[in-house]
Amino acid sequence: MPTVQTGDIETYYETRGEGPPLLFVHGALSDHSAAAAQLDAFSEECTTIAYDLRGHGQTANPRDAPYSIDLLAADLDAFITALDLDHPVLCGVSMGGMVAQTYASRHPDGLGGLVLADTFTPSFVDRRDRFERTVLTRASLELLRLVGYERAMGALTWLGRRIERNRTTSLRPERFPPMETAAAVNALRAVLSFQHTDIDLRSITVPTLILYGEHETSVIRRHVPTLAAEIPRATVREVPDAGHASPWDNPAFFNDAIRTFLTEIVSSPAAGSEPPE
Numbered sequence: 165m166p167t168v169q170t171g172d173i174e175t176y177y178e179t180r181g182e183g184p185p186l187l188f189v190h191g192a193l194s195d196h197s198a199a200a201a202q203l204d205a206f207s208e209e210c211t212t213i214a215y216d217l218r219g220h221g222q223t224a225n226p227r228d229a230p231y232s233i234d235l236l237a238a239d240l241d242a243f244i245t246a247l248d249l250d251h252p253v254l255c256g257v258s259m260g261g262m263v264a265q266t267y268a269s270r271h272p273d274g275l276g277g278l279v280l281a282d283t284f285t286p287s288f289v290d291r292r293d294r295f296e297r298t299v300l301t302r303a304s305l306e307l308l309r310l311v312g313y314e315r316a317m318g319a320l321t322w323l324g325r326r327i328e329r330n331r332t333t334s335l336r337p338e339r340f341p342p343m344e345t346a347a348a349v350n351a352l353r354a355v356l357s358f359q360h361t362d363i364d365l366r367s368i369t370v371p372t373l374i375l376y377g378e379h380e381t382s383v384i385r386r387h388v389p390t391l392a393a394e395i396p397r398a399t400v401r402e403v404p405d406a407g408h409a410s411p412w413d414n415p416a417f418f419n420d421a422i423r424t425f426l427t428e429i430v431s432s433p434a435a436g437s438e439p440p441e
Contacts (some may be wrong), residue, residue: 167222170242176222177215177243181207185249186426187306191258191282192351193220193317195341198257199361201415202365203421210426215243219347228346228396233358237266244274253426257411260275262286265391268368277429278368279422280389280409281375284363284387296383301356305349324378324381324408325409331403332377332411333441365394372398373425377406377413379420384408399425 169173178196180203196214204213218239219225240263244252253276256264261283264339268278288294310318317337321391372395376388392398401421406413 168246170239170246172226173218173223175215175243177213179211179213181212183210185252186210186212187252187254189209189246189256189260189263191260192355193340193343193348202419205419208273219350221341222411225347228350230350230353233262233354233361236263240267252359253277258280258283261354261358266361266363268363272367272369275370278370278372278393280372282377282384282410284364284379285356285390287385287389293386303354305352308345308349311348313343313348327381332395332407334409366396368395371429374398374400375403375410375421377403377408377410381408
């Protein structure tokens with residue numbers, strides 16, 4: 165069981181293949197296995213790595229203490245340093261995208277590229293966005309506290325499919341690993357606290373690919389134009405036949421989009437450098 169000490173926690177991770185590092189950061193209530201299809205798909209051309217965030221999977225969270233996206237980004241920095249990863253391409257999905265954009269904004273010279281999938285920015289784009297993000301997350305938190313993680317996940321995944329009008333099938337309780345209720349509450353609290361995270365998207369100067377599902381929730385879709393406008397070297401692609409879990413809904417398209425992005429990074433003479441004035 166590969167683990168590495170990162171600050172006050174011992175982080176579990178899995179890796180495949182050899183080559184330039186490609187690092188995946190999973191979403192809330194998930195673990196490293198969320199990127200299983202990507203670990204296998206890219207293992208012939210990259211060193212693919214997926215790890216368990218604090219309080220998820222096999223990475224413990226000491227004393228079940230509350231944490232923030234800022235702390236998860238600091239954990240990521242410690243993880244990249246501990247494994248001595250040289251300018252990895254970082255792919256964050258959902259909450260993992262929040263962690264990835266936070267890290268990228270503070271370490272703009274530390275990455276070879278960035279993929280942000282199914283995620284949003286800290287700022288609210290309008291009143292409806294503020295209402296939906298805060299009310300939905302707080303309602304999910306109360307449901308977790310009331311009925312516990314296992315029963316709540318059945319209701320939350322059902323609601324997710326309803327929001328996507330049942331056009332996707334991957335949001336099922338069995339896709340998510342077992343989790344203690346206290347750990348799940350901490351994860352959703354971190355998502356809720358993201359609005360207080362200070363990020364300058366303009367400082368993310370590496371090539372960036374923004375992915376979102378065709379049937380993605382309005383909460384996420386509203387933030388795609390903001391990410392595309394403020395990140396200097398951003399490209400946007402819609403994942404067809406996919407909702408909020410686009411790597412699960414359409415892994416073939418998702419992986420092909422990343423593969424094309426990696427090829428463009430390698431072929432671009434300006435890869436990793438500052439964009440022209």
